[in-house]
Amino acid sequence: MIKLSTLELDRPLILAPMDGYTNIPLRLIIKESGADLMFTEFVNSDAVIYENKKTLDKIRILAEERPVAIQLFGKKPANMAEAAKIIEQAGPELIDINFGCPAPTVSGHGSGSAILKDLPLLSRICESVVQAVKIPVSAKTRLGWDDSNINIFQTAKIFEESGISMMTLHPRTKAQKFNGISDWEYIKRLKTELNIPLIGNGDIVDPEDVLRMFEYTECDGVMIGREAVKNPWIFRQAKDLLRTGRYEKEIPFEERKRLCLKHFDLSVQYLGDRKGVLEMRKLYQNYFRNISGIKNLKKRIFECENPGDVRKILTDFDPCGDELPEIEQA
Numbered sequence: 468m469i470k471l472s473t474l475e476l477d478r479p480l481i482l483a484p485m486d487g488y489t490n491i492p493l494r495l496i497i498k499e500s501g502a503d504l505m506f507t508e509f510v511n512s513d514a515v516i517y518e519n520k521k522t523l524d525k526i527r528i529l530a531e532e533r534p535v536a537i538q539l540f541g542k543k544p545a546n547m548a549e550a551a552k553i554i555e556q557a558g559p560e561l562i563d564i565n566f567g568c569p570a571p572t573v574s575g576h577g578s579g580s581a582i583l584k585d586l587p588l589l590s591r592i593c594e595s596v597v598q599a600v601k602i603p604v605s606a607k608t609r610l611g612w613d614d615s616n617i618n619i620f621q622t623a624k625i626f627e628e629s630g631i632s633m634m635t636l637h638p639r640t641k642a643q644k645f646n647g648i649s650d651w652e653y654i655k656r657l658k659t660e661l662n663i664p665l666i667g668n669g670d671i672v673d674p675e676d677v678l679r680m681f682e683y684t685e686c687d688g689v690m691i692g693r694e695a696v697k698n699p700w701i702f703r704q705a706k707d708l709l710r711t712g713r714y715e716k717e718i719p720f721e722e723r724k725r726l727c728l729k730h731f732d733l734s735v736q737y738l739g740d741r742k743g744v745l746e747m748r749k750l751y752q753n754y755f756r757n758i759s760g761i762k763n764l765k766k767r768i769f770e771c772e773n774p775g776d777v778r779k780i781l782t783d784f785d786p787c788g789d790e791l792p793e794i795e796q797a
């Protein structure tokens with residue numbers, strides 16, 4: 468059982484932070500699927516302090532999606548502390564610090580995984596954030612900078628010593644980015660040494676992987692990233708598998724359509740007409756994977772920017788029909 472202040476999580480399944488994806492609409496969809504904790508997209512500490520409008524939108528959370536962790540990145544301990552105080556006002560259960568992002572826009576500026584090259588700085592950042600807020604602080608990281616600089620065991624020790632309450636390991640190096648495999652052996656080894664809860668992450672592609680990750684590594688919780696976007700039902704499926712040994716493998720078409728429409732409505736509601744319509748374009752492929760007519764559906768939808776038109780095309784989508792009906796002109 469993970470205990471973080473008033474939060475108690477029993478073998479939680481967690482939605483990973485994903486820039487450009489884990490916004491309010493996706494989080495509400497994943498909440499319905501049964502996730503126990505969800506992470507926001509990361510936010511830049513300096514942008515939080517300067518009250519950047521887009522950044523402040525990203526730290527907004529709703530009562531119905533709790534518990535939520537807001538993830539923060541940056542390289543200056545004082546700014547990270549100041550930003551953490553502002554974030555605490557948004558009311559998350561947890562603040563998470565990003566020490567893993569390999570993207571040049573982040574690590575190229577000395578934040579995210581770049582801090583794995585400077586463990587004294589990592590320590591100062593953790594201590595500053597932990598001291599700045601009353602809520603628990605967690606950290607998410609990778610194995611190290613590259614194969615010659617794997618320092619995860621030292622990093623984890625620093626997390627413990629600086630008051631970090633829980634950590635997530637995505638066991639790849641920064642240099643690997645998303646190449647190669649996520650080496651769960653490190654999660655297993657770290658679990659035997661660590662005194663704070665450890666969340667395992669990396670390459671979960673089906674519910675069986677969730678079971679395998681728990682059994683093989685003995686981690687305290689499992690975090691799912693890319694597969695949650697491809698298959699939002701994975702949390703429910705994995706929970707069923709853990710509880711009963713069985714789960715619904717094929718999600719029926721009507722359920723796919725229902726959830727896609729709900730996601731669409733939430734996107735328009737929370738992101739606005741234009742952004743809501745455009746953001747959804749990344750997701751139809753996932754909702755209707757292997758469904759005949761998806762190409763035609765996407766073509767029709769991508770020609771529309773009006774939410775009403777898109778909604779009608781989605782509602783009328785019928786893979787058994789030969790042709791999609793024309794949109795009626797008003």
Ligand SMILES: Cc1cc2nc3c(=O)[nH]c(=O)nc-3n(C[C@H](O)[C@H](O)[C@H](O)COP(=O)(O)O)c2cc1C
Pocket residue numbers: 483484485486487488507508509538565567568607637668669670671690691692693694
């Ligand atoms: C599009 C995308 C955006 C991501 N953004 C973040 C982020 O904001 N913060 C973070 O810690 N990790 C981020 N990650 C990494 C994921 O949280 C996760 O660690 C990684 O995808 C491995 O898990 P998976 O194999 O289940 O996807 C991102 C990954 C992807 C694919």
